[in-house]
Amino acid sequence: MKKNLSSLSDLAGAFGKAPIEHDNTNKVDDDSLVYSTESGRIQHKKAEVITASDGFAHVRRETKGRKGKGVVTISGLGLPSSELKTLAKKLKKTCGTxxxxxxxxxxxxxxxxxxxxxxLEKEGFKVKFIGG
Structure with missing residues (x-):
């Protein structure tokens, strides 16, 4: 009786044991897991943290670190990143910059x-200029 045993489950079957069934549907979310042979590199979903607004949109003109070029920064809006991007797109379009x-x-x-x-006032924000 010569059989070709290609795996451990075939060997277990030859001795009358039932092969072990692996259930891959029950996966555990482990934060310390970095790499898995089943799925490769593990990408953890990071929760977006939004700083609460104090009711004012702070508008500031800055030139520091920009080789003298002026940039207007708007902070304190308290919006998620997707809404910030749409508001920025609207501002860029109206300013032409x-x-x-x-x-x-x-x-x-x-x-x-x-x-x-x-x-910003049309969008319902109160605006406060900061700096000179």
Whole structure:
């Protein structure tokens, strides 16, 4: 009686034991797990933290670290990142300039504080100018 045993389950079957069934549907979420042979690198979902607003949109003109170029930063809005991006897109379009969202602040190129104030007030924010 010569059989070709290619795996451990075949060997267990030869001795009359039932092969072990692995259930892959019951996966445990372990925060310390970095790599798994089943799924590769584990990407943990990070919860977005939104800082609460004090009721004012703080508009500030900055030039520090930008080689003298003026940038208007808007902070204190208390919005999630998706809504910040849509608001930044609207501000960039009305100002006719570039800009970006960094963390919880919106940066708009140039000195367009008055135009930004009008747009933010139409969106329902109270605007406070900070700095000179």
């Amino acid at each position: 570039g800009g970006t969202v960094v963390g919880e602040t919106i940066e708009i190129q140039g000195d367009k504080r008055e135009v930004i104030k009008e747009v």
